[in-house]
Amino acid sequence: MRRLGGLLAAAVLCGAAAACTNAPPPPLVPASEAPVITTTGPKVTEVVVGVDDVAGGYNPHTLAAQSPITTALGSLLLPSVFRAGGDGTPQLDRNLMVSAKVTEAEPFTVTYTIRKDASWSDSAPIAAEDFYYLWQRMRTEPGVVDPAGYRLINNISAREGGKVVEVEFGKPFPGWRSLFANLLPAHLLKDAPGTWSNVLATGFPATAGPFQVRSLDEPRGEVVLERSDRYWEVPTTLDRVVIRRATHSAMAESLSKGDNQAVLLRADAADVNLMGTVEGLTTKPVPRNEVAQVLLRPASRQLADVTTRKAVVAALDRDALIAAGTQSGPSAQFRADSYVVPPSRAGYRATITGNTLDPAASEHLLTEAGYARTEGVWQKGGKALKLRIAAPEKVEPYVTLANRVRTQLAERGIDSEVVTPNAEDLFGKQLTESDVDIAVVPRVDAGDSAAGLASAYGCTDDAPDGATPAPANAAGFCDPAIQADVEAALNGKVLLADALARIEPLIAAQAVAVPLFQVVDLLAVLPSEVSGVDAGAPLAGVLSGAPEWRRLDK
Known part of the structure; x- marks a missing residue:
């Protein structure tokens, strides 16, 4: 993909020669009568938001790219058939769609009608090929978010120049409204060199929304979005939204000076207190669509045995891990006591009670699994039990949690090491193999909890002859006893x-x-500077409401 740009330079050489003359010089113009020359243009209305990072990798469909900045840019720059409403239920985005409805029960078919004026920033229409491209990638690529619904699709067909899309499913799927969010520009990506992991790695080849990218400078830590002149609907009230990386102390200072109007940060107790020192500031928690978890992978050689996995769980102090990961910040109020539904979503019900730590049970289970503790270390057949713990490189709180897991296991005589591959390699390759025993990674919710259940814990079907097999879930887990449910x-x-x-x-x-x-x-928001900045729809991100933000006149 190439970036089109041009630099127009013009140099005008002007010369003047004064002739020899006895004529008097022209009279001076009094200052009061001199014309006023202004060099400033119209005032730009903008909102500046401070964030922890603007790191690259902006594909919202990959586990490797999950972050507040990815959620923010996806919500503003990519088209979605449905968007979360105020109560979290999906609402048809009529800025993009005319309709989307089930049109046949057998086979289960959904027909989507796209607005004829909806187009990408390069003027290409948003059409059926964008649906097809996303379907193909989501059903076959490893490390994607909630692929289960896409794997139910048998075929996608189009008519009326690609503006009417018919999606045929092999089985009924009540959660179909969760599909086809954050569509990608297939006309630019389908034949582009590189793999799925390179899609949106450093930017957006085309956008389709109320804002467009003016600049995306990862080294400087700044993204500038401006009103899109190609947007076919009501334009935004703001000229510009600036997303800027800063330390937490710098965020507080920028807010106190009015240089920032809002900040979004992963905060601990000290950060909460720091923001409390800024006069006139309002704060509120914003849950992400991710739950921090420790996966014990049956796909690994060391943990294929359930008795050994149970022993490792009993060696972990879950309460201490939660305390270490949340640091008494906003996350501490969102303890995840369910295997599937995040605490902030409707339908959440706590099913996990008590702590996991039970040293006596851990020792008993390891003995039952054939291990013996020799010189403080658990061994079998003269070989020590040593586990490989993986977390995505430089991504918090996962790296911190992985090191705490290693420390806790060491206290119970279980040797382990922590590796931190880059996120793309971890999710796209290593979690499809058997080298990683324990993964400290997010479980991401894409909007439909049934699809989330199937994506995280369901078995994948055998591929037909010649087809690409669907990747297994991140744990490599498949239990026929639960698959029917x-x-x-x-x-x-x-x-x-x-x-x-x-x-x-x-x-x-x-x-x-x-x-x-x-x-x-x-x-954290300065309500004296800006209105409309709120937590946004559940799991949609703060910037999902940016088209309605307004700067307040002083």
């Missing part, structure tokens, strides 16, 4: 709550995951 919930044959009542105790018994807490950011 997983599929029944996904297809709407049973209520999700009823399915979870049966499934979650079985997931716990398999010792596959230890949920910790939902990651929650702190939003």
Whole structure:
């Protein structure tokens, strides 16, 4: 993909020669009568938001790219068929769509009608090929967010120049409204060199929304979005939104000076107190769509045995891990006591009680699994039990949590090491293999909890001859005992709550995951400077409401 740009330079050489003359010089113009020359243009109305980072990798469909900045840019720059409403339920985005509805029961078919004037920033129409491209990638690529719904699709066809899209499913899918959010420009990406991991790695080749990218400078830590002249709907009230990286102390200073109108940060108790020192500031928690968890992978050689996995879980102090990861910040109020539904979502019900730590049980289970403790270390056949713990490089709170897991295991005589590969390699490759025993990674919610259940804990079907097999879930977990209930919930044959009542105790018994807490950011706003800046729709991100933000006149 190339970036089009031009630099127009013009140099005008002017010379003047004064002739020899006895004529008097022209009279001076009194200052009061001199013309006023202004060099300033019209005032730019902008809102500046401070953030922790603007690191690259902006594909909202990959686990590797999950971050507040990815959520923010996706909500403003990419088109979505449905967007979360104020109560979290999906609402048809009529800025993009004319309609989207189930048109046949057998086979289950959804027909989407796209507005004829909806187009990408390069004037290419938003059309069926964008739906097709996303479907193909989501059903076959590893490390994507909630692929289960896309894997139910059998075919996508188009008519009326690609503006009417018919999606045929192999089975009913009540959660179909969660699909086709953050569409990508297929006309630019489908034949582009590189892999899926390179899509939106450093920027956006085309956008389709009320804002467009004026500049995206990752080294400087700044993204400048400006009103899009190509947007076909009502223009934004703001000329510009600036997203700027800063330390937490610099954020507080910028707010106190009025240089920033808002900040969004991953805060601990000290940061909450710091923001409390800024006069006139209002704060509120903003849950992300991710839950921090510890995955014990049955796909690994060391933890293929459930008894060994149970022993490792009993060696972990879940309460201490939650305390270390939240640091008494906003996340501390969002303890995740469910294997599937995040605490901030409707339908959340706590099913995990008590702490996991039980040293006596851990020792008993390791002995049962054939290990013996020799010189303080658990061994089998003369070989020490040594586990590889992986977390995405430089991504918090996961790296901190991974090191705490290693420390806790060491206290119980279980040797381990922490590795921190880059996120793309971890999610796109290493979690499809058997080298990682424990993964400290997010579980991401894309909007439909039944699809989230199937994506995180469901089995994948064998691929037909010649087809690319669907990647397994991040844990490499498949339990036929729960698969029927997983599929029944996904297809709407049973209520999700009823399915979870049966499934979650079985997931716990398999010792596959230890949920910790939902990651929650702190939003701080100066209401004297700007209106409309709020937490946004559930899991949609603060900047999802930016088209309605307004700067207040002094």
